[in-house]
Amino acid sequence: MQNSSAFCRTRQAYEEDRAAQSALANVRSIATSAAAAWGAEALVAQRWESRQAKRQAEAGLLLAAAADRALSENPDRGFADQPA
DSSP: OOOOHHHHHHHHHHHHHHHHHOOOHHHHHHHHHHHHHHHHHHHHHHHHHHHHHHHHHHHHHHHHHHHHHHHSSSTTHHHHHSOO
16 A cells, blocks of 8 residues: 555654654654654655656546547547557
């Protein structure tokens, strides 16, 4: 399962808050490391989400072109018009 960037940012903020609230040095150290890891994961999730959005947009364009061809009296005509 892919985590969303919003989820990762929420977890990052939680860990940063945990580090700020803790009186124990080892808890601060671990929470700071965890916050950094969630921040890195958020960047990965953002890239993944942008690629997904791009793929969905491209798929929508392909579906629209296919729908236009399907409404034509000569549906094969659309295949000749596509660039190679």
